[in-house]
Amino acid sequence: MFSPNDGQQPGFPAESAAQAPFVDVRRDASGRLAVSFGGDWRIGSALPDLTPVHAALSDRTPQVLVLAAPRLSAWDSRFLTQLMGLADLAESRGITVDTAQLPRGVCSLLQLAHAVPERMDTGREPDDPSWLAAVGRWSQWLVRDFRDLLAFVGEATLSMGSVVVGKTRFRRVDLLRLMQDCGAMALPIVSLISLLVGLILAFVGAVQLQMFGAQVYIADLVGLGMTREMGALMTAVIVSGRSGAAFAAQLGTMNVNQEIDAFKAMGISTFDFLVVPRLLALISMMPILCLYAMLMGVIGGAIVAVAFFDISVSEYITETLRVVQMRHFLIGLFKGLVFGVLVGTAGCLRGMQCGRSASAVGDAATSAVVTSIVFIVVADSVLTLVFNRLRL
Amino acid sequence: MQPNPELGETAYIAVRDLTMAFADRVIQKDLNFAVRRGEIFVVMGGSGCGKSTLLRHLLGLQQPTRGEVLYAARSLWESPPSERAAILRKTGVLFQSGALWSSMTLIENVALPLSQFTDLPPSEVEAIARLKLALVGLAGFEEYYPAELSGGMQKRAGLARAMALDPDILFFDEPSAGLDPLSAKRLDDLILSLRDNLGATIVVVTHELASIFAIADNSIFLDAESQTIIASGNPRDLLADSTDVRVREFLTRGLHDRSGRGLRRAEEGRV
Numbered sequence: 182m183f184s185p186n187d188g189q190q191p192g193f194p195a196e197s198a199a200q201a202p203f204v205d206v207r208r209d210a211s212g213r214l215a216v217s218f219g220g221d222w223r224i225g226s227a228l229p230d231l232t233p234v235h236a237a238l239s240d241r242t243p244q245v246l247v248l249a250a251p252r253l254s255a256w257d258s259r260f261l262t263q264l265m266g267l268a269d270l271a272e273s274r275g276i277t278v279d280t281a282q283l284p285r286g287v288c289s290l291l292q293l294a295h296a297v298p299e300r301m302d303t304g305r306e307p308d309d310p311s312w313l314a315a316v317g318r319w320s321q322w323l324v325r326d327f328r329d330l331l332a333f334v335g336e337a338t339l340s341m342g343s344v345v346v347g348k349t350r351f352r353r354v355d356l357l358r359l360m361q362d363c364g365a366m367a368l369p370i371v372s373l374i375s376l377l378v379g380l381i382l383a384f385v386g387a388v389q390l391q392m393f394g395a396q397v398y399i400a401d402l403v404g405l406g407m408t409r410e411m412g413a414l415m416t417a418v419i420v421s422g423r424s425g426a427a428f429a430a431q432l433g434t435m436n437v438n439q440e441i442d443a444f445k446a447m448g449i450s451t452f453d454f455l456v457v458p459r460l461l462a463l464i465s466m467m468p469i470l471c472l473y474a475m476l477m478g479v480i481g482g483a484i485v486a487v488a489f490f491d492i493s494v495s496e497y498i499t500e501t502l503r504v505v506q507m508r509h510f511l512i513g514l515f516k517g518l519v520f521g522v523l524v525g526t527a528g529c530l531r532g533m534q535c536g537r538s539a540s541a542v543g544d545a546a547t548s549a550v551v552t553s554i555v556f557i558v559v560a561d562s563v564l565t566l567v568f569n570r571l572r573l
Numbered sequence: 574m575q576p577n578p579e580l581g582e583t584a585y586i587a588v589r590d591l592t593m594a595f596a597d598r599v600i601q602k603d604l605n606f607a608v609r610r611g612e613i614f615v616v617m618g619g620s621g622c623g624k625s626t627l628l629r630h631l632l633g634l635q636q637p638t639r640g641e642v643l644y645a646a647r648s649l650w651e652s653p654p655s656e657r658a659a660i661l662r663k664t665g666v667l668f669q670s671g672a673l674w675s676s677m678t679l680i681e682n683v684a685l686p687l688s689q690f691t692d693l694p695p696s697e698v699e700a701i702a703r704l705k706l707a708l709v710g711l712a713g714f715e716e717y718y719p720a721e722l723s724g725g726m727q728k729r730a731g732l733a734r735a736m737a738l739d740p741d742i743l744f745f746d747e748p749s750a751g752l753d754p755l756s757a758k759r760l761d762d763l764i765l766s767l768r769d770n771l772g773a774t775i776v777v778v779t780h781e782l783a784s785i786f787a788i789a790d791n792s793i794f795l796d797a798e799s800q801t802i803i804a805s806g807n808p809r810d811l812l813a814d815s816t817d818v819r820v821r822e823f824l825t826r827g828l829h830d831r832s833g834r835g836l837r838r839a840e841e842g843r844v
Contacts, residue, residue: 350689352685355676431676435675438670439668439669439672440674440675442629442672443672443673443674443734445633446632446633446634446664446666447662447665447686447689448657448662448690449686
């Protein structure tokens, strides 16, 4: 692209010859404004003051602007953008621009830059910075997102319905692999987090209970807390970070690679084949993980109670068995089930909505986690309130 | 819109008054063309003129803003979903990147459409899938995952999957993109033999001149600026007869000049 015989071509600087850029403005009697550039006009060199040129273009408007660069030692894109700025300014004032005396490489690049006229019908306007427009756009997005969610839930329900009737389209091996990913593979992190949550609950409660000499009720606090609330909640948060994000990233990447298109073009329902097994895997694994989390939490509580508060293991177990009843387990498991559906829905929805770029996949995964956690917390509040009113 | 004689009985795929747009931005408008049974039909045009978007409309992946796509006189978009699925089942498509399902081995990729849409016993599904992979020269790679293969092999595997159900119509999106000249030529030969041996109707979206001249029976030329078809017919005839400077420039890679020298160079180039 750059002409090799300019003598003034861009390239590596001759170290010693780095010469400060300068500009020289001269006006002749016939109304021609001659602007000549010299020195090193590259990114990294200090730009000279161009106000004399601007001023000369403004007052007693000349008819022709002659651009020349007889003593230019080096140049790059920066020189071009400065020239184009001046040329645009001159043309906006009706001044003819003469570039014939510029180095050949500069001339041809300038011509190239103007070779294809700017497309005006690209349908993309610069962002409107007004806050009203931003609020409007955001509301539109919210409405669209809600509509997407409804459509997704509808389609997923239909597909799940056909599974209940006994028509499965997905491969069993896919379901088993997903169940392993969502369930068995999550055990270590669920163990750790639940054990620690049990420990924390026990400590926080014990300090208060000790004041009344009622340390044995640590078992009640941890037992009820883990079964009714924390077991399901913490598991759901973990699963949303592991499986929800994974679902969104998997489906998003499939979208980017046209794998989703390949399903659609073949007439294979992506819901039957991709969404249903993921939902089924979470729905089946979440209650089991919750049950496990409850147990780990209770063990965590027992460790604190036995090690720091002089309660024997049998005392702790007896107290736990006395206070935790079947309904508390069922409430926790039910919550786990609901959270499983929510995490699966959020993950698959965001994955299917994913755009067609690598960054869109990242956004989909992030958005899946945020959406699931919002869903989980809102659903948990509603369920807790409902169970409370029902005196369960 | 006056009736187009080409959209008669022989049309296997007919596109009528198709307008494609993303939001407010029109890509192509009022497209009318027909693909006859058993021909290789090339959609050509410069980058960004909407060739691949047109393909998405033909495949039912994107709904037209206006107009319709007919398969054997049945409308793709106005049919109920079950009928649309039946129409699409008669088509196979090779996407630009192959679009193999990355979590499955090659044989699972090819077997999936068979097990979804037929009642064949698993052993027979597997036999057919092996045959299809062998036909595209991938025998022995059945248990490989797509990521373990080269781009050209992925494309051939994609073709094996597209042919799994012995479709009447095959679509190719930029089949030679990203392939070396020899692999591209082998793919062209494969396309020709699909038409000759299986009688498939083939629609190819491409801007590769060598492929265009080697395989096309018929073609349309999409232009980005005027947003419509500016030429149609056999590309050799277009090269010989078209007076449109945009078409001539495209088909001769801009080498065309009045003396016809560019024309000769283009001819040499495709040998």
